Amino acid sequence: MTHDSLVYLSKTVGLVWLVGFFVIVILRAYSPSRRKAHDAAARSILPEPEDRE
Amino acid sequence: MLKLHYNLEKISMGLVAAIIVAASIGGLVEIAPLFTLDETVELPGDLRPNTPLELAGREIYMREGCYACHSQMVRSLADELDRYGPYSLASESAYDHPMLWGSKRTGPDLARLGGKYSDDWHVAHLIDPRSVVPASIMPSYPWLTRPLDTALLPDALATLARLGVPYDKEMIAAAEADALAQSRPGTEAADGFQARYGARPAVQAFDGDPSRLTELDALIAYLQSLGTLTDAPYRALAEGAP
Amino acid sequence: MTATLTLPERRIGLFLSVLLALMGLFMAAAARHGVMSLHGFMALGLGLGLVFLIGGSLYDPAPPHRRPDRYYDAPTRFGLTLTLVWAIIGMGVGVWVAALLYWPEATPPWPATSFGRLRPVHTTGIIFGFGGNALIATSFHVLQRTSRARLADSISPWVVVLGYNLFCAWAVTGYLMGSTQSKEYAEAEWYADLWLVVIWVTYFTLYLRTLARRNEPHIYVANWYYLAFILVVAMLHIVNNLALPVRLTTAESFPVWSGVQDAMVQWWYGHNAVAFFLTAGFLGMLYYFLPVRSGRPIWSYRLSIVSFWGITFFYIWVGSHHLHYTALPYWAQTLGMTFSVMLLVPSWASAGNAIATLNGAWHKVRDDATLRFMFVAAVFYGLSTFEGSFLAIRPVNSLSHYTDWTVGHVHSGTLGWVAMIIFGAIYTLVPQLGGKRQMASPRAIEWHFWLAVTGTLIYVIAMWNAGITQGLMWRAYDRNGALSYSFVQSVQAMAPYYLLRTIGGALFLTGAVLCAWNCRATLRGAREGAADRPLVPQPAE
Numbered sequence: 001m002t003h004d005s006l007v008y009l010s011k012t013v014g015l016v017w018l019v020g021f022f023v024i025v026i027l028r029a030y031s032p033s034r035r036k037a038h039d040a041a042a043r044s045i046l047p048e049p050e051d052r053e
Numbered sequence: 054m055l056k057l058h059y060n061l062e063k064i065s066m067g068l069v070a071a072i073i074v075a076a077s078i079g080g081l082v083e084i085a086p087l088f089t090l091d092e093t094v095e096l097p098g099d100l101r102p103n104t105p106l107e108l109a110g111r112e113i114y115m116r117e118g119c120y121a122c123h124s125q126m127v128r129s130l131a132d133e134l135d136r137y138g139p140y141s142l143a144s145e146s147a148y149d150h151p152m153l154w155g156s157k158r159t160g161p162d163l164a165r166l167g168g169k170y171s172d173d174w175h176v177a178h179l180i181d182p183r184s185v186v187p188a189s190i191m192p193s194y195p196w197l198t199r200p201l202d203t204a205l206l207p208d209a210l211a212t213l214a215r216l217g218v219p220y221d222k223e224m225i226a227a228a229e230a231d232a233l234a235q236s237r238p239g240t241e242a243a244d245g246f247q248a249r250y251g252a253r254p255a256v257q258a259f260d261g262d263p264s265r266l267t268e269l270d271a272l273i274a275y276l277q278s279l280g281t282l283t284d285a286p287y288r289a290l291a292e293g294a295p
Numbered sequence: 296m297t298a299t300l301t302l303p304e305r306r307i308g309l310f311l312s313v314l315l316a317l318m319g320l321f322m323a324a325a326a327r328h329g330v331m332s333l334h335g336f337m338a339l340g341l342g343l344g345l346v347f348l349i350g351g352s353l354y355d356p357a358p359p360h361r362r363p364d365r366y367y368d369a370p371t372r373f374g375l376t377l378t379l380v381w382a383i384i385g386m387g388v389g390v391w392v393a394a395l396l397y398w399p400e401a402t403p404p405w406p407a408t409s410f411g412r413l414r415p416v417h418t419t420g421i422i423f424g425f426g427g428n429a430l431i432a433t434s435f436h437v438l439q440r441t442s443r444a445r446l447a448d449s450i451s452p453w454v455v456v457l458g459y460n461l462f463c464a465w466a467v468t469g470y471l472m473g474s475t476q477s478k479e480y481a482e483a484e485w486y487a488d489l490w491l492v493v494i495w496v497t498y499f500t501l502y503l504r505t506l507a508r509r510n511e512p513h514i515y516v517a518n519w520y521y522l523a524f525i526l527v528v529a530m531l532h533i534v535n536n537l538a539l540p541v542r543l544t545t546a547e548s549f550p551v552w553s554g555v556q557d558a559m560v561q562w563w564y565g566h567n568a569v570a571f572f573l574t575a576g577f578l579g580m581l582y583y584f585l586p587v588r589s590g591r592p593i594w595s596y597r598l599s600i601v602s603f604w605g606i607t608f609f610y611i612w613v614g615s616h617h618l619h620y621t622a623l624p625y626w627a628q629t630l631g632m633t634f635s636v637m638l639l640v641p642s643w644a645s646a647g648n649a650i651a652t653l654n655g656a657w658h659k660v661r662d663d664a665t666l667r668f669m670f671v672a673a674v675f676y677g678l679s680t681f682e683g684s685f686l687a688i689r690p691v692n693s694l695s696h697y698t699d700w701t702v703g704h705v706h707s708g709t710l711g712w713v714a715m716i717i718f719g720a721i722y723t724l725v726p727q728l729g730g731k732r733q734m735a736s737p738r739a740i741e742w743h744f745w746l747a748v749t750g751t752l753i754y755v756i757a758m759w760n761a762g763i764t765q766g767l768m769w770r771a772y773d774r775n776g777a778l779s780y781s782f783v784q785s786v787q788a789m790a791p792y793y794l795l796r797t798i799g800g801a802l803f804l805t806g807a808v809l810c811a812w813n814c815r816a817t818l819r820g821a822r823e824g825a826a827d828r829p830l831v832p833q834p835a836e
Contacts, residue, residue, distance in 0.1 A: 006086035007626060014082045014612075014630070021075065021608060029600040038600075041513045042592035045441055045583060047827075065506040065514060068522060072607055076527045079611030079634070080534075080563055083627055087556045090624070112547070115477035118411025118470075124697055128620035132770040135778055143555035143622035150549040151478050152557040156565075156617060158697035158765075159396070161782040183399070188787045192395070192402040192410045208541045212549050215539065 090143070097285035102148045102218050103278060104246075104254045105206045105232040110275025112209075113268055114153070117194065124155030125164040125279065138165035139286035148218045148282075160191060165280035172259045175273045197268040198260070203229040224249050236270045237263050254278065297352045299369045300449055307450050308349045316342025322486070330474040330546045331486065334465045341461055364831040366439045368824045370452035372728045374432025375721055376818075377460055379811040381424030382714075384467075386804040389417045393797040397790065407471040415470045415482045421709065422480060422572060424463045429717040430576040431455060431498065434521045436724060437583045438502060441518055442509030443830040451501040458494035462487055474546040478561055480568050481535050485548040488536040495532070499525050510830040516599045520579030523607050527571040535564035555622055563614035570610035573708065574676075577716050578606070578645050581676075584720045585649055585669045589659055594651035598644050605641025609634050616687035619696060628689065635687030639680060646677035664740040668719035671748060675711025679704060694770070699792070700762025703755050710751040710803055718743065718810055725814045729821030739813040746806035754799030761792035 028034070103111060114120075127133050129140040141164050146152045155162075170178075174185060179197055182189040206228040214220040224231070231249065234242035238256045246256065255277055260269035280286075297305055319338025326332040359365075392413045395402055402409060435452055439445060446452055466483035469475065475482040483491070502525060506514060538548040552560045586593055593599055615623055615631030650673050653660055660670050682704050686695050695701060722740055726733050734740055768788060771779035 003086060003089035006089055007624075010082040010086055010630070011626065014078070017078055018608070021604070025601055025604040029597040034597075037513060038596040039592075041515055042586075042596040044511060044513065045515060045517075045587055046590060046592060065503055065522075068514065068519065069503070069526060072519075072523050072526050073530070075604060075608045076523070076530065076611050079608070079613075080530075083612060083615060083630060084556070084559050084563060087559050087624070087627070090555065115475060116473035117406075117409060118414055118475065118477070120477055120479070121411050121414040126621050128693070128696070130620055130693055130770070132772070132778060136769070136782070141622050143624075146554040146558075146622075148553060149557070150551075150553045151476065151561070152552075152554050153477065154558050154618075154621060156479060156697065157701070159786075162697075186783055188783050190396055190399040190786060190789075190793075192399060193404070194409070195404055196406050205541055205545065205547060209547070209549070212539050212541050216549060216551060216553065218553075 096144050096147055097283045100144060100147065100283040100285070101251065101253060102213075102220060103275070103282075104235055104250050105203070105210065105224075105228040106235040106271050106274045107254070107278045108209060108213075108275075109201055109203060109206060109232060109268075110271035110273065110278075111153075113197070113272045114275055119163075120153050120155045122157060122159035122191070124158050124162045126154040127162060127164045133162070134290070137162050138280065139290040142283075142286050142289060144285060145280075145283060148213075150213060150216055150218070163276070163279050167277050167279045167281035172257065172273055172277070173261060175276060176260055176269055179269065179272065197272060199268060201232070201266045201268050201271050203232045203266070206232055232271070233266050235274060236260075236266055253281070296369060296373065296453070297349050298355065299358050299367070301357050302353070304449050305349050305353050308453065309346060309353070311450070311454065312342050312345035312349060314342075316346060318342070325544045326546075327544070330469050330472045330484070331544065333468065333472070334486070334546075337464060337468070338461060341457070345457070363445055364828055365445065366436075366825060366827070366829055367446045367449060367452065368436065368728055370446075370456050371432045371435045371724065372818070372824075374428050374435070374456050375724060375728070375814070377456070378425060378428040378432060378717065378721070379807070379814060381420055381428055381463065382717075382807045383804070383811060385417055385420030385425050386800070386807050388413055388420060390797060390800040390804050392417055393793065393800050397793040397797055406473065412470050412473065412475075415475060416467050418480060419463065419466045419470070419482065422568070423466065424460075425717070426573060426576075426713055427459060427463070428456075429720070430521070430524065430572075430580070431459060433580050433584075433720050433724065434502070434576075437517050437521065437579065438505050439829065440827070441511065441515035441583065442505060443511050444505060444508050445829055447501055447504030447508060451497050455494055455498045455501065458490070458497070462491045462494065465490070469546065476536070476538065476548065476550060478535065478550060478564075480565055481532070481561075483536075484546040485536070485538045485540050486546070488532065488538075492529070492533060495525070495529050499529065515583070516593075516596065516603060517579040517583040519600075519603050520575045520582065523603070524571050524576035524579065527567065527575070527607070527611075531564045531567050531571070535560055555624075558618055558621070558623060559615060559627065562617040563611070565617060566614040567610055569708070570606070570613075573713050574610070574642075575606060577713055578602075578676075580716050580720050581645070581649055581669065581673065584716075584723050585652055585666075585673070588663070588666045588669060588719070588723050589653055589656040591652055591654075591656050594648050594654065598648050602641040602644035602648065605644065606638075609638045609641060613638060613687065616692065617696075619687075619689050619692040632687050632689055632692075636684050639684040642680035642684075643677055646673050646680065649673035650677075664737070664744045665719055665722040667744055668715045668722065668747075671744075672712050672715035672719060675707055675715065675751070679708035679712055682707065694766040695762060698762035698765040698769075699758045699789070700766065703758030703762055706758065707751070707755045710747070710754060714803070714807075715747060715751075718747065718806075721810065721814065725817050727825040727827075729818045730824060730826070731817055731821065734813055735816035736813050739809050743806040743809045743813070746802050746809070750799045750802030750804075750806065752799070753802065754796050757792045757795035757799060761789050761796075764788055764792075 127137045127141045178185045179194050181193045182191040210220045210225045210228050231246045234246035243256050259273040260267050316339050319335045323332045323335030395410050465487040537551040540548040612634035613631050615627045616635045660666050765785050768780040768785040773779045
C-alpha cells in the first residue's frame, strides 16, 4: 500500500462511506415501521400513570 | 455465584459492533497514511538524535510540565516566521517519543530556541524568571541545581533504539559517561563523546560549573539543541516552499 | 458497603482485595524506590483496607434474600460521593493554578507545587476524577432503570468504582512527583494505563451483561451513548498510550509513536477524549435525566438516534483541527476541518432535541433549579459545539490556536455543559438515593445555580478577550513591516483577564462546595434507598 494510494483511499472512501452510512441511518431511524417502537421507547423511562405507587 | 456464561444478546452485540465499525473508520483513514509518509518525505541526512545529556534534559522538560505553557511548533504563518524562524518540519521531530509540539503558548514557542540565548541567561532565567524578564509569569525552578541522576540513561537509549532512534551499541554503553563528557569541554572524555555524536552537539559547561553535573546542565543542553537537530527547515525556507 | 453483599460475594471481594494487596506489594518491592513503589504501597494500602473492611463484616447478617427485585444503588451512591470529592480537588487546583498565573510569586518553592505539575492534576482531576466518576455512577443508575433489571452482579460495580479511583489517585500523585508521559490528557504512566484497561474491560462486561438481562426489549438511547463512551474510550486509551517502559521496575516510559504520527494519534485521542468522554457519555446522562426530571418524553426519539450515529461517526475524524498550519500533512488538516464543521449537525440535533423536550414544561424550568441546570447545560452544549465547529476552520484557527480563546472554548464546554449536567443529575439522584422527597436545602441549589452560571460567564468571556487579544498582538505588524509587539508584551496584556478568570473559577468552586454540603446533608442518616423496583420476570426455571 503506497502512501499515495492510501491518501487517495482516504479522500474517496471516506466520502462514499460517509454518505452511505448517513443514508442507512436515516432510513432506519425514520422508517414508519419503527415509529411505534420509538414513541414507546421515548415514554418508557417516564413513570407510567398506573404504576405510580 | 458469578455467572460467567451469559447469553450474548443479539441486539446489544449488534450495537457494539456497529459502534466499533463507525468509530474506527475516521481514525484509520487519517492515521494509516501517515505511517507510509516516509515514502514521500524521507528523513534529512543531517538529522541527529538527542545526545544522552539532551535526552535527560528532555525528561526534565517533560517532568516539569513545560508543554503546558510552551509549544515547539512554528506554524507556516508570516508573523511566526518573523517571530520564531523557519516553520517546523515533520522530520525534525521524527525521533521525539513523544512529540512535544504542545497546544498552548502562555509562554513563547521554543521550537527555534537553540542558540538564541546564552547558557548563563538560561541559568538565571530558570532559577528566577523575573530577575531576567520582569513581566514574566513563569514559575521559578530553584531545585534544578541538584545533581543529575543518569542511572536510567543506558536503558533509555536502548528503549529508544528499539523504537527506531539511531543509537548504536557504543552510544548506549557510554550513555552515562557521555552525559558527563558533554558538560566537560576539553577533557579526553569529551573527545570520546564527539567521536560518537560528531562535532555539532554543543560541548560546554551549560550551568557554568564544569565540576558538577546538575539538572540545569541537562535542561539547558536540551533547550540549546531545540531547532538545531537538522538544517532542513532553513533549506526548505530558502527554496521558498510554502 | 458490604452490608449489601451475600456471603459468597463477600468471599470473592476478600479474595480480590488480597489480590490487589499482593499486586501492590509486588510493585513496591520490584520498584524499591521512586513513584512506582509509592503507587505499589497505595495499592497495598487499599487492598489491606478492603480486606479488613470485608473480613470484619464477613458473617454479618446477609441482605434480604429476595434481592433480584431491588435495584443495586450502593455503588451509585459511593460513586457520586467520590464525584463530589474529585470536583472539589480538581476545581480547587484549577482555581489555584489560575491564581498562580496572576501572582507567579505565590508559587511555593517546592517541586510538587510548580504550575507544570499542578496543571495535569487539574485536567485529570476534572476529566477523569469528576467526569469519569459521575459517568460511571450515573450509568449504573440509568442502565438499571432503562433495563428495569438489577446490575448483572454485585462485585463488578465495586471493582470498577474502586479500581477506577485507584487509577485517578495514581495519576494525580504521579504528576506531583514528576512522573508523566507528557501526552496531554493521557499523562498517566504505563502501569496506570494497563490498570485502567483491566478496570475498563470489567466495566464493559458488567454493562453488557446487564443489558443482556434487561426486561425492556428496546435499549433506550441513553444506553447507546453510554456504550459508545465505554467502547470508544477503550479504543482511544489503548492506541494512544502504547509505550515501552524503560525498565519494568520504573515509571519512566517512551510512547511508541513519534513526531507527526504521534501528533495525529495524540489529537485523534485528545479530541475524542472530549468527544466520547465529555460529550457522548454526558449526552446519555442528558437523554435520561432531562426527560425524567421534566416528566416529558424526548421531543424526537428518532432525531436522538440520528444524532447518536452522527456523533459516533464524525467526531473521530476531527482530531487534526488541533494541528492547523503545523507539520501535519495538509490533506489531513482539511479532512479534520471539514468534519468539524459537519459535526455541528449532530451536535445541534441533540442540543435542539433536549431544549425542544422542555416545551410545555417551561414553568418547571422556572421553578425547579435542578431542571434549570440541565436546561442551561443543553444551551451551553449548543454554544460550545457551535464555537468549536468555527474554531476548527483554518483561518479562524490561525488566530485562536495556542491562545486563551481555546481555553475559553474548553471551559464553556466543561463548566457550562459537563459540570451543569452532572449537577442536574446529582440533584435528581441524591434525594432518591437517600429515600427523601427532595434535597436538604432547595435554596442552596438555587444559590449553586446562580454561582455556577455567573462563574462560567465571567470565566469564558474573560478568556475570549484574553485569547483574541493574544492572537491579534502576535500577528500585528506596524507601518514599517516589523512585529508590533514582543511576546512578553502580550503576556502583560493578559493580567486583568487572568484575574477575572480566577474570580470566575472561584465562584464556580464555591457552588460545587455548596453542592457537596447539600448532598451530605441529604444523605446523612438516610437508610432505605430508592423506592422504584425492577420488573422481576416470573422465574420460569
